[in-house]
Structure formats: structure tokens, C-alpha cells
Amino acid sequence: MVLELRKIAIRSIEFGSPARIEGDKLIVDPDEMKEWMLEDSRIKNVSFDIALPGTSTRILPVKDVIEPRAKQEGETFPGLFREDMEEAGSGVTYCLDGCVVTTTGPIVGFQEGVIDMSGPAAEYNVYSKLCHLVMILEKQDYVDPHEHEEVVRLAGIKLARKVGELAFPCENYTTETYEWGNIGENYNAYPDLPRVVYVYNCMSQGLLHDSYFYGRDSKIIVPTMLTPLEVFDGALVSGNCVSPGSKTTTYMHQNNACIKELFKHHGKDFNFVGIVLCPLMTTLKEKFRNRMLTVRQVKMLGADGALISQEGFGNPTTDLMIVCQELERNGIKTVIITNEDAGIDGMSESLPDSVPEANAIVTTGNSNATLMLPAMDKTIGVLKDIERVCGGNVNSIQPDGRLLIEIHGIMGGHNLQGNTLVGAVTI
Amino acid sequence: MKKILFYTNQFFGQIGGEEFAYTEPFVEEGAKGPAMGLKAALPEAEIVATVICGDNYFAENVDKCKEFIQAQVEKYQPDLFVAGPAFNAGRFGIACGESCTLVQEDLGIPAITGMYEENPAVDMFKAYCKIVKTAKSAAGMKDAIAKMSALAGKILRGEKLGLPKEEGYFPMGKRVNVFHEKNGAVRAVEMLVRKLNGEPYETELEISTYEKVEPSAPLPDLKHAKIALCTSGGIVPFGNPDHLTAASAKFWKKYDLAGLDKLEKGKFESVHAGYDPVYANENPNRVAPYNVLKELEKEGEIGEVYPYLITTTGNSTSVADATRFGKEIAEDLKAAGVQGVILTST
Incomplete structure (x- = not known):
């Protein structure tokens, strides 16, 4: 299987007609986009805005962030819009690099976060460095919370795919080509190197805590093998999961930092032989089942080492720990990525669960630490919702317009595929 | 100088x-x-x-x-x-x-x-x-x-x-955030390579081993015992009058339930950001089963139900804060003569 990612660098966005890409500028037509979106009768109203890096702009409550990607043959984000579907991860995929579709609008739940395009919060995530085409969605009154989530999720993906199609005529692209064989070919590719498997944890716990694999809710799958190429093509879509800091947005799936890094070392330091997707469920029985099934597949792939990325915290820390423990007990050397909840003052225990085998941990920082954000000239969305979301509280908005929040509240602020520079040390 | x-x-x-x-x-x-x-x-x-x-x-x-x-x-x-x-x-x-x-x-x-x-x-x-x-x-x-x-x-x-x-000084034990030159994925894969090669590496977080909480002995006589209901599931009176946070709670609250047999939809709700709250909002007793306790009291299975809801949000709450809540709640319950507690989590 061979996948070519054709990347068109986008450095700014403007409204205009007809929609097109000129050099590194994306031009989109709000009327046309509105028409696309209102095809879903559950959407009452939709409007669009633009947020560019370095500007005094704040977006909240953000639900999902998606990189526009499209294919001329086959489809990106398979399983979401059509009855039939093909395996993703081969052919040519056009990617608008540096630009994203970001969904906002009235809050669905407590898990939606803040993106600041400048100031201190911009240091914490990768989103602040991207050009955002922001879609503000309002649902019809009859739409209940679960359907509300589905409406905004599908609208975001649909727009990202439509906008991605604008890249088809572009010729100024760079390419990244990835190859992936079957299990036997991969296993035998580098016989002298240790084999590494990536365990890809994804939240699977209900409204705003779900992920979608080929359009299916990950609560109703068991751990399964998948290829990195499928991930690049949108086989995994965020159900706008969990708190903003640790939310694996669709963008973070498409640009999974662990997969990118594993490919860099592949064939040099180790042989990257596979990925096992592990849904993080709520009950202990499911956790034990998924541990067994995940570790079983990692063993089937012949792994000597494993990297586990995380989504969420709290009860998912148990999944992270027990999978790590079982891998180590099977002689598979394991590194895990987690954030910490060490309290506002950093003096608390960092994690709610632990095993002694977790002896190689990368941390993306103490999420309880607070940050004072300056007031912004422009807010896209609803500022007051900060009072209700994870990382915010009723005292978040200061009388002078500044915003006091925990790192939790910043979208991608402690991304658990490690796509952030934030970490923590003990002093 | x-x-x-x-x-x-x-x-x-x-x-x-x-x-x-x-x-x-x-x-x-x-x-x-x-x-x-x-x-x-x-x-x-x-x-x-x-x-x-x-x-x-x-x-x-x-x-x-x-x-x-x-x-x-x-x-x-x-x-x-x-x-x-x-x-x-x-x-x-x-x-x-x-x-x-x-x-x-x-x-x-x-x-x-x-x-x-x-x-x-x-x-x-x-x-x-x-x-x-x-x-x-x-x-x-x-x-x-x-x-x-x-x-x-x-x-x-x-x-x-x-x-x-x-x-050269003993760590104060305080975790502070820093910005690394390399992102977490780069550091994680480098750590994995060192671990695979048997080379020294340094974990970024030393794991703590927690004190295991031993379950108490069963109550000998439930029929004369006073039982309280506690939850970390973020159930609060509708409108969240005390602004309990959706995550990282810094306090717990005690709400008077005198005269109630259950937690009614529209009178109580969940503010917890760590789970799908739709079903808890439909029926708050799903998370804080006050209705069942009151039934058992009526049937004589339980001597008395402590007529309060003790609640907090257990989502992203630090171990230090949670430990403090536990101590404070235990003091309150002991002072009220409570002998047993149903503690629900989400």
C-alpha cells in the first residue's frame, strides 16, 4: 500500500468568490459554504469567520479542528457520509497544510476549549500557528445533545473535505510518500532491528467522549489493528472528545505526532510494524478486556517495544497503566505519554493510578497549572462559555477582560500524542 | 553588597x-x-x-x-x-x-x-x-x-x-511546567530507542505508589445503621448554585435533601466534564441513587438515610485535594453519627 500526501502550503485565508487557492492563499465563499451546510436540516444557522496566527483573536468553545484533506479517487474520512466504503490509506491525498476548519457555536458539553491566536496560550499548542476557517454552527431547537454533537462533527468534516477539494488543480505542492506492507512483509523488512508497535488509545465513553473509526463509534469496537496510512486519510475522526487540553481532535489524528516520529526512526533504529487502536472504556471489565486484546495483538505483531499515547485522564490512566504493565510483563519495552494533574500548586501526586512497570514516561505537563490570558480584540464564539468548560470556572473572566484558566482549557494544551512542547519537571 | x-x-x-x-x-x-x-x-x-x-x-x-x-x-x-x-x-x-x-x-x-x-x-x-x-x-x-x-x-x-x-538540593516535590525544544512525541520515541538498546534513559515522571485503601469490615447491623450518600459524579441542585467546576474541583458540597425521596430531573443535574451527562440529567439518581436508599429505608433494610447529598467533581481533581475532601467529609459524617457510606463514582 502506498499513500502520497500532496501538501499545499496555506498561509492565509480570505472570503471571496469563486472559492479557490491562489499561491498560499485560500479563498472561500461563505454563501456557497452555507448552502453546503444547510443541506443538513438539523442546522438552523451557520456563519463563518477567519482567525490568523499572531492576531488578537480568541476562539471558543472549540469543538473540533480538522485539516482539509480530499482525494480525487477514493475518499477521505470514509464511513461517515456514504453507505459503501473503501479501505483508506492509498493513492493520492491532497492536504491543505497550515490551515484548518474549526467548529464552534453554542456549547454541546463541558469539553470544548479555547484557542488563542497570540499571547501566552499560543505557546501551548500547535493550533495557534495555523490559519483557521471558523464555522459557527447553531442547531435546530429539537436537536438533542447527542445529535447536536453529530451535527457539528459531520459539518466540520464535510467542510474540511469540500475545502480540501480546492487543492485538486494546485501544482505547487510538496509530497510525502508512505509505504506499508502486510504483516509478514513488515515483520521481515528489517530483521536486525527491534520491532515496535504503537498502541493508540482513543476515548470511547459517551457524549463528547467518543472517537469514530470508519464512521463507527469506537465504544462498539474491540481493539483492532490499523495502518498509519489509514490514519492520515481520516479513518479516525474525533467525536469532539474529552477536555480541551487532551482532546485528540481530528487534526491530531490526521497529523498524529507519534506516527510521524515512528516513521522517522523506522528502518534506522527500529522496525515500526503496526498500530493497535485501543478504545478507552468506562467499566473495569471493559478495561481488562481491552488490555488483553490489545496486548494480544501487540504480541501477534512480534513487538519488542511499544509506545502508548493517551487521550483523557482520570479513569483512562488506569487503561494506560494496565496495558503498560502487561506489555512489560511480556518483555515488551514500553514508553507512555501522559499529562499530569498535580494541582494548581504542583504539589499533589501527578497521576490517579500507577504501576511500577511504568518506568519510562514522557509528560506533557501539569494541566492543573493556571494561566492568565490577556483580553483579545476579537472573540469568535461565546466567551461566557468558559465558565462551564473544563479548565474554566465562574471566576475565569476577570473584570478587565483577562481570562484565568487551567491548561486543561486550552485546546491541545497537553496533547497526548505529544504534539506540544510543554512538559513538567520537579523542583 | x-x-x-x-x-x-x-x-x-x-x-x-x-x-x-x-x-x-x-x-x-x-x-x-x-x-x-x-x-x-x-x-x-x-x-x-x-x-x-x-x-x-x-x-x-x-x-x-x-x-x-x-x-x-x-x-x-x-x-x-x-x-x-x-x-x-x-x-x-x-x-x-x-x-x-x-x-x-x-x-x-x-x-x-x-x-x-x-x-x-x-x-x-x-x-x-x-x-x-x-x-x-x-x-x-x-x-x-x-x-x-x-x-x-x-x-x-x-x-x-x-x-x-x-x-544539588532535594527536590521540593513541586511539578512545574516547562517548554522543551523537542515535542513529546520526539522525546518519547528517543526514550523508546534508548530503552530498546539497553541504554540509560530518564523518565520524565517518577511514578508514585499509592497507599491502598483497605475496605472496612461490613456493618454488623444495617437495619439500625445510619447511611450517607456521597458522589464524585458532580450531581448538584439545578443551576449549580455554588459553581462546582466541571473539572479540578477545589471543594465538596453538602445539600439538604430533607423531605425528598429521590433526586428529580430538573431539580438536580450533573456538572461533571468527565462523562456523558445526558443520562444523569434525565435521572440524577443514576449517579447518586438517593431513591434506592430511601426505598430501602422504607422497607426497613436500612435504619436511617442521612438526609444530605455530599457531592464533588472527581474529574481531574488532584490527589491532594481529593485526600483533603475525604478527610473533611469523614469528619462531617462522623460528627453526624453516620455508620456507613455509599460512595458513587463515574
């Missing part, structure tokens, strides 16, 4: 041995005892005075001694307070820890001391002041003074301190 106030005991202050351990605190101008070494190593600073106190006197008169030290700090206005080093001396270690904590925490002036790792005062005070690692006995004085002088110099010059292990 920067000013240092120094603290030592009767022995290192050259008053005498154990027979002088009840010496009351006094102050002498300039550097005495180990402060002489500090003075030599730090020409840019002046040791303005040395406080000397007997170890037994300090141990038995902590408040008086702290008052004395505070008075000296106010008089001499030092830029830094240095105590010890105490090596493995228990009482002297506590005196150094108490005085440094007073100066650093209450008076806001940096304070450092030095101790051997097994000195019990290390665990008592490392969170409040910088304790340089020293040898077990005064044979390590030269090395201890060199390390303490180096740290003192950096603090006085306002230089940014490195990590505790680089500077």
Missing part, C-alpha cells in the same frame, strides 16, 4: 557540646562557625550576623525561637538566610528546617540549609525551603559549604536555577 543572616547550633557555633544544648538563642555580629567558610566562598556577600541556639532549647521552644529569628531578620534585613548544614543531626535538622521555613514562607526571603538524605527533617521541610544534599557527618563540611555557597551565590545574583539535581 548582599546580606546573609546565618543560623547555627551550640556545637558549630563553638559554644560547646551536648551540655550547652539548652542555650537560648542569641545573635553575634558577623560570621561565626561554618559561616566563615561561606564568607570565604562568597566575597560578594556579607554575613551580617550569626544566630546561635541550643538544639534542645529550639526543640522545646520552637515558637519563641522563631520569634527571635524573625526579630533578627527584621533588624538585619538580609537578602538570604542560610542555616546549618545539619548533616544527620535530627534536632539541629529540625531547627534549620523550622527557621528556613519561617524565613522563606512567612517572611518571603530565600532560605537554604544543608542535610544528609536520611535526616528526618529533609522530608519535613524540603517542600518549603532548599535543602542541599550533604554527607552524613561534619567530615563533609568542606563539600557542604562549597555546594551551599554555590547555590547561595546564584540566588543572590538572581540567576535562574537549574533542576534540583543540577544544583
Whole structure:
């Protein structure tokens, strides 16, 4: 299987007609986009805005962030819009690099976060460095919370795919080509190197805590093998999961930092032989089942080492720990990525669960630490919702317009595929 | 010139041995005892005075001694307070820890001391002041003074301190955020390569092992017991009057349920960000089953239901805060004569 990612660098966005890409500028037509979106009768109203890096702009409550990607043959984000579907991860995929579709609008739940395009919060995530085409969605009154989530999720993906199609005529692209064989070919590719498997944890716990694999809710799958190429093509879509800091947005799936890094070392330091997707469920029985099934597949792939990325915290820390423990007990050397909840003052225990085998941990920082954000000239969305979301509280908005929040509240602020520079040390 | 106030005991202050351990605190101008070494190593600073106190006197008169030290700090206005080093001396270690904590925490002036790792005062005070690692006995004085002088110099010059292990002091145990040059995925894969190759690597987070909570023995007689309902599922009166947060709770609340048989939809709701709240909002008893407890009370299975809902949000709440909540809630319930608790989580 061979996948070519054709990347068109986008450095700014403007409204205009007809929609097109000129050099590194994306031009989109709000009327046309509105028409696309209102095809879903559950959407009452939709409007669009633009947020560019370095500007005094704040977006909240953000639900999902998606990189526009499209294919001329086959489809990106398979399983979401059509009855039939093909395996993703081969052919040519056009990617608008540096630009994203970001969904906002009235809050669905407590898990939606803040993106600041400048100031201190911009240091914490990768989103602040991207050009955002922001879609503000309002649902019809009859739409209940679960359907509300589905409406905004599908609208975001649909727009990202439509906008991605604008890249088809572009010729100024760079390419990244990835190859992936079957299990036997991969296993035998580098016989002298240790084999590494990536365990890809994804939240699977209900409204705003779900992920979608080929359009299916990950609560109703068991751990399964998948290829990195499928991930690049949108086989995994965020159900706008969990708190903003640790939310694996669709963008973070498409640009999974662990997969990118594993490919860099592949064939040099180790042989990257596979990925096992592990849904993080709520009950202990499911956790034990998924541990067994995940570790079983990692063993089937012949792994000597494993990297586990995380989504969420709290009860998912148990999944992270027990999978790590079982891998180590099977002689598979394991590194895990987690954030910490060490309290506002950093003096608390960092994690709610632990095993002694977790002896190689990368941390993306103490999420309880607070940050004072300056007031912004422009807010896209609803500022007051900060009072209700994870990382915010009723005292978040200061009388002078500044915003006091925990790192939790910043979208991608402690991304658990490690796509952030934030970490923590003990002093 | 920067000013240092120094603290030592009767022995290192050259008053005498154990027979002088009840010496009351006094102050002498300039550097005495180990402060002489500090003075030599730090020409840019002046040791303005040395406080000397007997170890037994300090141990038995902590408040008086702290008052004395505070008075000296106010008089001499030092830029830094240095105590010890105490090596493995228990009482002297506590005196150094108490005085440094007073100066650093209450008076806001940096304070450092030095101790051997097994000195019990290390665990008592490392969170409040910088304790340089020293040898077990005064044979390590030269090395201890060199390390303490180096740290003192950096603090006085306002230089940014490195990590505790680089500077040679015991970590205070405080986690602080930093920005790395490489993102987490790059660091994780590099760590994995080292682990696979059997090369040394350093975990970024040392795992703690938690105290296991032993379940209590069953209640012998439920029919006469008073039972309370607690939840970490974020169930609150509708509208969330006390603004319990969706995550990282800093308090718990107790709501009066007198006269109620259940938690009605629209009168109670979930504010917890860690689970799908739709079903809990439909029927709050799903998370906090007050209805079932009241039925069991009616049927005589339970003697009495404590007519309150005790609630917090267990989402991203730090272990330290959760432990505090547990203690506070237990005190409240014990005072109310509660014998058993149903604690629901989500």
C-alpha cells in the first residue's frame, strides 16, 4: 500500500468568490459554504469567520479542528457520509497544510476549549500557528445533545473535505510518500532491528467522549489493528472528545505526532510494524478486556517495544497503566505519554493510578497549572462559555477582560500524542 | 553588597557540646562557625550576623525561637538566610528546617540549609525551603559549604536555577511546567530507542505508589445503621448554585435533601466534564441513587438515610485535594453519627 500526501502550503485565508487557492492563499465563499451546510436540516444557522496566527483573536468553545484533506479517487474520512466504503490509506491525498476548519457555536458539553491566536496560550499548542476557517454552527431547537454533537462533527468534516477539494488543480505542492506492507512483509523488512508497535488509545465513553473509526463509534469496537496510512486519510475522526487540553481532535489524528516520529526512526533504529487502536472504556471489565486484546495483538505483531499515547485522564490512566504493565510483563519495552494533574500548586501526586512497570514516561505537563490570558480584540464564539468548560470556572473572566484558566482549557494544551512542547519537571 | 543572616547550633557555633544544648538563642555580629567558610566562598556577600541556639532549647521552644529569628531578620534585613548544614543531626535538622521555613514562607526571603538524605527533617521541610544534599557527618563540611555557597551565590545574583539535581538540593516535590525544544512525541520515541538498546534513559515522571485503601469490615447491623450518600459524579441542585467546576474541583458540597425521596430531573443535574451527562440529567439518581436508599429505608433494610447529598467533581481533581475532601467529609459524617457510606463514582 502506498499513500502520497500532496501538501499545499496555506498561509492565509480570505472570503471571496469563486472559492479557490491562489499561491498560499485560500479563498472561500461563505454563501456557497452555507448552502453546503444547510443541506443538513438539523442546522438552523451557520456563519463563518477567519482567525490568523499572531492576531488578537480568541476562539471558543472549540469543538473540533480538522485539516482539509480530499482525494480525487477514493475518499477521505470514509464511513461517515456514504453507505459503501473503501479501505483508506492509498493513492493520492491532497492536504491543505497550515490551515484548518474549526467548529464552534453554542456549547454541546463541558469539553470544548479555547484557542488563542497570540499571547501566552499560543505557546501551548500547535493550533495557534495555523490559519483557521471558523464555522459557527447553531442547531435546530429539537436537536438533542447527542445529535447536536453529530451535527457539528459531520459539518466540520464535510467542510474540511469540500475545502480540501480546492487543492485538486494546485501544482505547487510538496509530497510525502508512505509505504506499508502486510504483516509478514513488515515483520521481515528489517530483521536486525527491534520491532515496535504503537498502541493508540482513543476515548470511547459517551457524549463528547467518543472517537469514530470508519464512521463507527469506537465504544462498539474491540481493539483492532490499523495502518498509519489509514490514519492520515481520516479513518479516525474525533467525536469532539474529552477536555480541551487532551482532546485528540481530528487534526491530531490526521497529523498524529507519534506516527510521524515512528516513521522517522523506522528502518534506522527500529522496525515500526503496526498500530493497535485501543478504545478507552468506562467499566473495569471493559478495561481488562481491552488490555488483553490489545496486548494480544501487540504480541501477534512480534513487538519488542511499544509506545502508548493517551487521550483523557482520570479513569483512562488506569487503561494506560494496565496495558503498560502487561506489555512489560511480556518483555515488551514500553514508553507512555501522559499529562499530569498535580494541582494548581504542583504539589499533589501527578497521576490517579500507577504501576511500577511504568518506568519510562514522557509528560506533557501539569494541566492543573493556571494561566492568565490577556483580553483579545476579537472573540469568535461565546466567551461566557468558559465558565462551564473544563479548565474554566465562574471566576475565569476577570473584570478587565483577562481570562484565568487551567491548561486543561486550552485546546491541545497537553496533547497526548505529544504534539506540544510543554512538559513538567520537579523542583 | 548582599546580606546573609546565618543560623547555627551550640556545637558549630563553638559554644560547646551536648551540655550547652539548652542555650537560648542569641545573635553575634558577623560570621561565626561554618559561616566563615561561606564568607570565604562568597566575597560578594556579607554575613551580617550569626544566630546561635541550643538544639534542645529550639526543640522545646520552637515558637519563641522563631520569634527571635524573625526579630533578627527584621533588624538585619538580609537578602538570604542560610542555616546549618545539619548533616544527620535530627534536632539541629529540625531547627534549620523550622527557621528556613519561617524565613522563606512567612517572611518571603530565600532560605537554604544543608542535610544528609536520611535526616528526618529533609522530608519535613524540603517542600518549603532548599535543602542541599550533604554527607552524613561534619567530615563533609568542606563539600557542604562549597555546594551551599554555590547555590547561595546564584540566588543572590538572581540567576535562574537549574533542576534540583543540577544544583544539588532535594527536590521540593513541586511539578512545574516547562517548554522543551523537542515535542513529546520526539522525546518519547528517543526514550523508546534508548530503552530498546539497553541504554540509560530518564523518565520524565517518577511514578508514585499509592497507599491502598483497605475496605472496612461490613456493618454488623444495617437495619439500625445510619447511611450517607456521597458522589464524585458532580450531581448538584439545578443551576449549580455554588459553581462546582466541571473539572479540578477545589471543594465538596453538602445539600439538604430533607423531605425528598429521590433526586428529580430538573431539580438536580450533573456538572461533571468527565462523562456523558445526558443520562444523569434525565435521572440524577443514576449517579447518586438517593431513591434506592430511601426505598430501602422504607422497607426497613436500612435504619436511617442521612438526609444530605455530599457531592464533588472527581474529574481531574488532584490527589491532594481529593485526600483533603475525604478527610473533611469523614469528619462531617462522623460528627453526624453516620455508620456507613455509599460512595458513587463515574
